[in-house]
Amino acid sequence: MQHNTHGEMQAIKKAISWKLFILSYLFVEGSCQDFGGGQTQFICTSVPKDMDICAATLQNSMPGEDLKTTVMQLRETVLQQKETIMNQKETIRELTSKLTRCEGQSAPEPGPGGRRKETGIKNTMGDVSRGPSDTLAQLSQTLQSLKQRLENLEQFSRNNNSVQANSLKDLLQSKIDDLEKQVLSRVNSIEDDKPGLRNETEQRGRVESTLTSLHQRITDLEKGQKENRPLDKFQLTFPLRTNYMYAKVKKSLPEMYAFTVCMWLKSNASPGVGTPFSYAVPGQANELVLIEWGNNPMEILINDKVAKLPFIINDGKWHHICVTWTTRDGVWEAFQDGVMRGSGENLAPYHPIKPQGVLILGQEQDTLGGGFDATQAFVGDLANFHIWDRKLSIGEIYNLATCSSKAQIGNVFSWLESSIDIYGGASKWTFEACRQLN
Incomplete structure (x- = not known):
């Protein structure tokens, strides 16, 4: 031209x-x-x-x-x-x-104060100056590097089946998991911000194909290790806000006149981390729900009644949280990292938690077992989810948060891989709660 x-x-x-x-x-x-x-x-x-x-x-x-x-x-x-x-x-x-x-199209226009406007698409790798092709090319190169490292790891594992080899596997799994989140977030950003850039489809397919291959090979490496791993040493990862990614507890809850719910959470989602769990029964979708959506604080819902919880957990770090409740006077208490942060009463008083419902991790139910809304989905990692049909003491909750040998497991629901099914791309990874405290 x-x-x-x-x-x-x-x-x-x-x-x-x-x-x-x-x-x-x-x-x-x-x-x-x-x-x-x-x-x-x-x-x-x-x-x-x-x-x-x-x-x-x-x-x-x-x-x-x-x-x-x-x-x-x-x-x-x-x-x-x-x-x-x-x-x-x-x-x-x-x-x-x-x-x-025509000449000006090749350079950004000056912005206020003489600074040039950013014309590239902001990406999850932190570089706003790169366009989509450059960023995905960078991700492809990173994946190739990981692929080579994985091949070296396989050879090392065959020659030396040691603790160090297993440690390298865990490290590589973590890095691939983080990279997958970045690729998925990057691709969604391109589709949202630049619907005309369909020429990225082929490269996106190659990246996703490489990720799938890496995951399969990691799974093959883990087969022997997984058989020897305790069933409770795992975490669930929900990398994106969707209406299809969740985990379902295989059995229902019994009728309860008191309960304690505890779990480990890690998230940096904004606004709101979403819904770590929801329990729905016939005729009442909000029988028992823990949710933080929009700019609202985290809330506990019982039979559609609401109490605001003083939790601050969306900082990208692991936090241990517990909520206790009794039907008498609807008294509740909230604990973060072993310390009581708040309490109250008149939360659905004299209303027992009903049985024969559906317990979902990662999504809020609008209907029994479904009706998910992506804006309320949990984004982050969840582990060691336990439920008791009584109010735990302050000492018991502190032991859970500090990985004490005296810590108990839930008598209503305990965290085991065999107790849940996962759907829609949610993934399981090895998790050691006590390692997070070191």
């Missing part, structure tokens, strides 16, 4: 130069006289500076009518040439403006 514009401008300049030459010639010819027969000669006559050239010519030579006709023709020619020049100047200005805009 720049090349064509430059050529047009050169052609216009040549045309203007040529026409200016003709115009100057006509002016000279209009002020001079033609004499002779076979060969044309021009004799120029001096004219006072204040005198009109054409009038002087009239006085000095040609017959009046012929001279008048010639002068009129010359004046008409001059006017036409003048109009042509003005039109060509306007054309030059338009072409120059277009050329400037």
Whole structure:
């Protein structure tokens, strides 16, 4: 586009130069006289500076009518040439403006204060100057590096089945998990912000294919290790807000006149971490729900009655939280990291938790076992989810938060891989609560 514009401008300049030459010639010819027969000669006559050239010519030579006709023709020619020049100047200005805009497309426009505006799509890798192609290419290179490291790990594991090899596996699993979250978030960002960039589909497919391959190979490596791992040493990961990613507890809850719910959570989602768990029964979708959505504080719902909880957990760190409740007077207490942060009463007093319901992790139910809303989905990691049908003491809760050997497991629901099913892309990873405290 720049090349064509430059050529047009050169052609216009040549045309203007040529026409200016003709115009100057006509002016000279209009002020001079033609004499002779076979060969044309021009004799120029001096004219006072204040005198009109054409009038002087009239006085000095040609017959009046012929001279008048010639002068009129010359004046008409001059006017036409003048109009042509003005039109060509306007054309030059338009072409120059277009050329400037074309050249300007390759650089960001100046923003307020002389700073350049950001034109790249902000990505989850923290580089706003890169476009989608550059960022996905960077992710592809990172995946290739991880793939090579995984191959080295496989060889190392075959040659030396040691504790160090298992440690390397865990580290690589963590890095691949984090990378997958970044890729998924990046792809969703591209689709939301730039719906026209469909040319990224092929590269996205390659990245996702590589991730799938890496996950499969990690799974193969873990088969032997998983058989020896305790069933409670795992965490659930929900990397994105969706209406299809969740875990379902295989059995229902019994009728309860008191309860304690405890778990480990890690999230940096904003606004709100979402819904760590929800329990629905026929006729009441909000029988027992823990939720933090929008800019609201975390809340506990019992039979649609609400109490606001003083938890602050969306800092990307692991936190241990517990909520206790008794039907008598609806008394509740909230603990974060082993310390009581708040308490209250009149939360659904004298309403027992009903049995025969559905317990979901990661989503809020609008209908029994379904009706999920992506805006209320949990984003982050969840582990060691336990339920008791009594109110635990402050000491018991402290033992849970500090990984004491005296800590108990839930008598209504205890955290075991065999007790839940996962759906929609939620994943399981090895988790050691006590390791998070070191």
